[in-house]
Every structure is written in structure tokens, then in C-alpha cells.
Amino acid sequence: SVAAKQSLKIGLIPADGIGKEVIPAAKAAIIALGSDIPKPEFIDLVAGWETFTRTGVALPDETVEILRNECDCALFGSVSSPSRKVVGYSSPIVALRKKLDLYANIRPVVSVAPEVDQKPAVDLIVVRENTECLYVKEETLIDTPNGKEARASRLITERASRRIGQMAFQLANARPRKHLTIIHKSNVLSVTDGLFRETVRGIKSLPANDGKFNGVTIAEQLVDSAVYRLFREPEIFDVMVAPNLYGDIISDAAAALVGSLGLIPSINAGDNFVMGEPVHGSAPDIEGKGIANPLASIRSAALMLRHLGYTEGADRLDLAVNQVIREGRFLTPDLKGTSTTEEVLQAVLSKI
Numbered sequence: 001s002v003a004a005k006q007s008l009k010i011g012l013i014p015a016d017g018i019g020k021e022v023i024p025a026a027k028a029a030i031i032a033l034g035s036d037i038p039k040p041e042f043i044d045l046v047a048g049w050e051t052f053t054r055t056g057v058a059l060p061d062e063t064v065e066i067l068r069n070e071c072d073c074a075l076f077g078s079v080s081s082p083s084r085k086v087v088g089y090s091s092p093i094v095a096l097r098k099k100l101d102l103y104a105n106i107r108p109v110v111s112v113a114p115e116v117d118q119k120p121a122v123d124l125i126v127v128r129e130n131t132e133c134l135y136v137k138e139e140t141l142i143d144t145p146n147g148k149e150a151r152a153s154r155l156i157t158e159r160a161s162r163r164i165g166q167m168a169f170q171l172a173n174a175r176p177r178k179h180l181t182i183i184h185k186s187n188v189l190s191v192t193d194g195l196f197r198e199t200v201r202g203i204k205s206l207p208a209n210d211g212k213f214n215g216v217t218i219a220e221q222l223v224d225s226a227v228y229r230l231f232r233e234p235e236i237f238d239v240m241v242a243p244n245l246y247g248d249i250i251s252d253a254a255a256a257l258v259g260s261l262g263l264i265p266s267i268n269a270g271d272n273f274v275m276g277e278p279v280h281g282s283a284p285d286i287e288g289k290g291i292a293n294p295l296a297s298i299r300s301a302a303l304m305l306r307h308l309g310y311t312e313g314a315d316r317l318d319l320a321v322n323q324v325i326r327e328g329r330f331l332t333p334d335l336k337g338t339s340t341t342e343e344v345l346q347a348v349l350s351k352i
């Protein structure tokens with residue numbers, strides 16, 4: 001936690017598309033918190049497809065160095081992906097997660113007005129391991145007498161499972177229900193998923209944790225049944241923790257429960273750095289029209305601040321966003337409203 005620091009340095013990487021429209025809104029919301037955040041300082045940084053077409057590099061070294069050496073945290077917008085594979089281009093967000101060792105992807109999914117939406121009451125957090133599993137991308141392709149044969153290998157380590165598990169327990173412990181569900185498929189993959197499951201389970205009784213997670217209840221779900229139950233009875237979930245691939249799928253599935261992508265925030269967190277990032281992409285279909293929903297980015301800022309220990313500031317941002325959604329007077333077209341990004345931002349600022 002850096003909550004005791006005298007100033008908070010925040011890197012801003014709007015990158016491409018609507019990122020350039022929604023990240024400034026998140027910045028304005030943080031500034032509006034006033035003394036809840038001691039002296040926020042913003043540092044503008046570049047990355048993304050446009051940066052690549054201009055300079056030949058999608059993630060300049062300078063951006064990484066400044067994040068590492070000068071910033072406490074960052075907000076990342078979205079990147080456009082080229083429609084075909086381009087030599088030399090790879091996603092800067094994937095590279096940033098690696099370079100800053102942001103091993104956890106944390107995505108809360110909350111329905112604010114279930115009675116209005118006629119949707120189930122969802123209030124859960126997906127905690128996804130972000131560095132290993134099938135995403136180590138160790139693939140081989142060989143020719144055999146019977147045709148081609150492709151293989152991928154999957155890495156699960158005790159170290160990565162323990163640190164993601166620790167973060168999941170911490171999150172669960174800070175919530176009213178204190179309930180953690182471990183997602184796996186150890187009936188089929190007993191070695192890899194078995195290690196993940198046992199390691200996460202073991203965290204509760206680690207001597208180093210000194211009983212602080214005694215109040216957290218643990219459940220388990222096989223990933224297939226977890227998806228089924230997520231759609232049937234999402235209210236049974238509080239915090240879900242999963243290896244990379246299952247977490248990827250579950251977090252998108254959960255997002256579908258609350259309507260617009262324009263509402264869902266995330267953070268990429270490590271031991272030394274946290275980066276807020278709205279879940280949506282660059283939304284080329286609405287880019288430049290001034291109608292992108294800024295709420296996912298404002299919520300990402302809240303999540304980032306919460307992770308750093310600025311609980312009051314985070315609460316005020318979340319409350320302001322929720323009031324604007326409930327009142328329904330200022331909403332962007334993705335939520336069936338007619339307001340612009342700027343009008344929604346102003347509504348949030350007035351609530352703050």
C-alpha cells in the first residue's frame with residue numbers, strides 16, 4: 001500500500017480508439033476527489049497501434065521505464081488490433097503485464113439496478129492468474145504419417161498459484177460475504193489443476209497468514225459447471241479464483257451478465273504496481289463520436305485506488321457511478337441513453 005505517501009504518480013496511457021476519450025474522463029474523476037487523494041500527478045505516456053505506425057514500436061522503452069521508475073500506478077485505455085498479422089507488432093498490454101510482473105487480472109462484475117434491468121443480482125470478482133497456464137504459448141506442430149499433430153503445454157507452478165491465491169484471499173476477506181470459489185478441472189487434469197487447487201486451498205492455513213483468513217469460506221467448482229451456475233444463479237459467487245485460461249473465459253462470461261462492456265473495469269496487479277484498464281477494446285465503430293461510455297474507466301480508476309489503499313476515494317467514485325446509473329438520466333447509447341461521454345462525466349463529477 002502506498003496510501004501513506006505524500007503524492008500519487010499516475011501514468012496515463014490512453015493508447016488507441018475510445019481509450020483517448022475515456023481515460024481523460026477517469027483522470028477528471030480522480031482530480032475531483034480532491035484531498036482524498038494527496039496530490040495526484042499525471043504523466044502522459046504512449047503505446048499502441050498508432051504509436052507503432054508512427055514509430056515502429058508498440059511499447060516504447062521510455063514508457064516502461066517511466067512506469068517502473070516514476071509511477072505508483074497507471075491507467076491504460078485500449079489498443080486497436082490490426083485486422084491482419086503485422087510483422088513486428090505485438091500487443092503492448094500483454095508486454096506491459098509481463099514487464100511489470102502484473103500477475104493478477106482482477107475484474108469485478110456488479111449489477112447496479114437488478115430490479116430495473118430485470119437481471120439477476122450479480123456482485124462478484126473474478127481473479128485470474130495472468131502469467132502461465134496454456135498462455136505460456138509453448139506449441140509445437142509436427143508431421144506424422146497420419147497428418148499434422150499439434151501440441152500445447154500448460155504450466156502451473158506452486159509459486160504463481162500461491163501468489164494469485166493470496167491475492168484472492170485478501171480480496172475475499174475484505175468483502176462482506178468472505179466467500180472464495182476455486183475454479184479448476186482437476187477431475188480431468190489432476191496434476192496441473194490439482195496443484196493449483198491444493199496450493200490455493202492451503203493458503204488459509206499458511207503460518208505466515210497467521211489465521212487472518214479464518215473467516216473466509218472456500219468452495220470449489222469445476223469450470224464447466226461454474227459457467228453454468230454463473231448464468232443460472234450468479235448470486236452464489238463472491239470471489240472466484242482461476243488459472244489463466246478458465247479465468248479468461250469466466251471473466252468474459254460474467255461480463256455478459258450485466259449488459260454493456262462499457263461498464264466493466266479491471267486492474268492488472270502485481271506486488272509492486274497496479275494498472276487500471278477498462279475491459280472493453282478500442283471500439284472502432286464508435287471512435288471519435290464522443291459517445292463512448294466512460295464508466296468502465298472511472299470504475300477502473302476506483303479499483304486501482306482501492307488496491308493502493310485509498311478506500312474512501314474509491315468508495316466515492318463507485319458511489320457516484322452507481323447513482324448515475326440508477327438515476328438513468330445521463331447514460332450513453334450502449335445503455336440505451338442519449339448522452340455523450342462528456343455529459344455522463346459531468347453527471348459523475350457532480351455526484352462526487
Ligand code: ATP
Pocket residue numbers: 018022078079080081261262263280281282283284285286291292293294296332334
Ligand atoms: P477491439 O479489437 O479493440 O477489441 P472491438 O471491435 O472488439 O475492438 P470492443 O471495444 O471490444 O470492439 O467493443 C465491442 C462492442 O461493444 C462494440 O460495438 C463497441 O462499440 C461496444 N463498446 C465497447 N466499449 C464501449 C464503451 N465504453 N462505450 C460504448 N460502447 C462500447
Ligand code: MG
Pocket residue numbers: 280281282
Ligand atoms: Mg473486442
